[in-house]
Amino acid sequence: MITVERLSKRYGRHTAVEDVSFHCEPGTVTGFLGPNGAGKSTTMRMICGFTPPSAGTATVNNVDYRQLPNPGRQVGLLLDAGAQHPGRTGRETLTLSAKIMGVPRRRVDECLDQVGLNAVAAGRRVRAYSLGMRQRLGLAQALLGDPRVLILDEPANGLDPEGIYWMRGLLRDFADRGGTVLLSSHLLREVEAVADRLVVIGAGRVVAQGSRDELLAGTGALVRARDPEALRAAVDRAGLPVRSSTDGGLLVDAEPGAVGQAAADSGVALLELRPAESAGLEQIFLSLTAGDSVREAVK
Structure with a gap:
């Protein structure tokens, strides 16, 4: 599970995240929602140890992410689909990750097949990939270590409607098998369709959280x-x-x-x-975050 307790991040005088707390249980998909600059990505980066918090703690399976032995075997990450070497092929990207994590070579083919990248696509250089293909490769990399936790920042960017439907099924199946998913997305209807719990953040603070049914009960x-x-x-x-x-x-x-x-x-x-x-999720989201800045946070 993922536990976030009173997490804050300040850049000089600017507060990007302030006193954020929530938890994600096994067997659930948690939708992490908020306008641009609300602090979603900063919070996710703090959970994963890429950004040091100014205050508070975040743990995965009761351990600081940075203290996890071989973290890719426990937590699958997709925080930036563009953070892949453009000169490597999709298969080379996954093969290198498999060697680093010590997972069987067969997992490369299994994950490529799972995300719908065929042999031709797997043999292309990443620089030739569309954004949607990069997202699929990023998901394959997140799944490679057969983790029990997924942390995904805007994984549906660049996917067509069929791809979004496919991803929704993949995440639902992952959670139904006992996995924990933290999912950030601007696609409110897709989040509404797959999430069990919702955390809404605005101006760096949690403005609402609870089960999907609780928040949508209106x-x-x-x-x-x-x-x-x-x-x-x-x-x-x-x-x-x-x-x-x-x-x-x-x-x-x-x-x-x-x-x-x-x-x-x-x-x-x-x-x-x-x-x-x-009212629906879109109405609730807009009313809860009304007046918040839509500018990206200064980092």
Whole structure:
């Protein structure tokens, strides 16, 4: 499993990640979501020991990643599909990794076949690969050591719809066999389809986390009015927790009846009032991260 406890990273005066905590259990896929610059990649790099944290700890199977003997046999990583030697062929890339990790040579062919790179593709130089092919090669490298944990940063970049569907099945099968997956992605619908748990990060902080069903249950009400300012004032007077929706309405953490009563007490005419359970992951993501900078964090 993966355990992150109060992880922070500061670059001078800039805080990229602040007090982030979550865990990923065996047998699950955890979707790690957030806008550009939110701190997803920095957090993943700290988990893997590539970026030293300013505070906090991260462990894999209760051990600091840097202390794992032969880590590729326990943790499969794909943090940057472009970080591959362009002059080597796909097969040479995996063969070298297999020698370093001490895995049988047959694993090279097994993993190439698993990710859909045939003999022709495996014989090409990486410089001739499309982004989608590099992603497949990166996944093959992550799977090469037959690990029980996968940490993947945007693995679907460059994949066509068929490739995304294939990857979703691969990750689901990996988790169903007891593996642990931490998956960062901008493809919210694909994450929604495969993830068991969700961690949403904005401006370097975790803004929501829990099981997919918990976060998508959408407890509360979605409400819109002709006078949005009067509606917000009415809800505030009633003491109901509220945040803005992306369609100009409000998401209120209360039953629709309570929201309607608050509006009626203040004489506010409503255009829409319904349970928020149909909002979906995209709506939740946008509302939770509204106002966060979409600029990449300064590193």
